[in-house]
Amino acid sequence: MKNTLKVERAINNFTQEELAKKIGVSRQTINSIETNRYVPSTLLALKLSKLFNKPVNDFFTLEEED
């Protein structure tokens, strides 16, 4: 699964730290999601969706091997 979290974060002008605080995770978790080392839970994906005011599918997309 790939994501455009970094782009969304830039659009909304958030630092990793700010985004992490807003959804209640660590900055390291945001970094791991952005670099595709961690796949977040549905709960976290929905929190991001609510924050960015966009459907989850807009910034998380399945790849062929998924």
Place this chain on the structure above:
Amino acid sequence: MNLKTISECEDRKIQKYLNFRLPHQYKKIGWIGFVLSFVILISTKFFDGNYSVLVEILKRLLLVFLLLVVLSKEKVEDEMIKSIRSQAFTFAFIGAVAYTLLQPVINLIVALIVKPEKAIFKDLGDFQILWFMMIIYLVVFMKLKKRA
């Protein structure tokens, strides 16, 4: 109370036990206690006298302090940390079982090569197994956390 409600109560109770973690400050207490117990335990080797009771107490204290470190929360205990924790617990469990089964055999083989007349099969003690399991857990947890 109907059956469904009883089952829900049981589920909630199990979840509560599964999610049990100590507050973050216990990590510092655990490490300080662990280092102190370890230093005293090692220093008993350098002084003459019978410290067998003290050594047994220190060994248990060492395990208790390690358990405090293992069970205490991180500064931010989020879902990624929970996932890493779960991977580290799995690894430590499998590692401890493999260690318990293989180490006595390896010890016997080495003894047979070095001192065949004194070679006997001896199981590991509870301290050694628990110590190994918690150390493996902490090493794997820290490594995974650093890599994440």
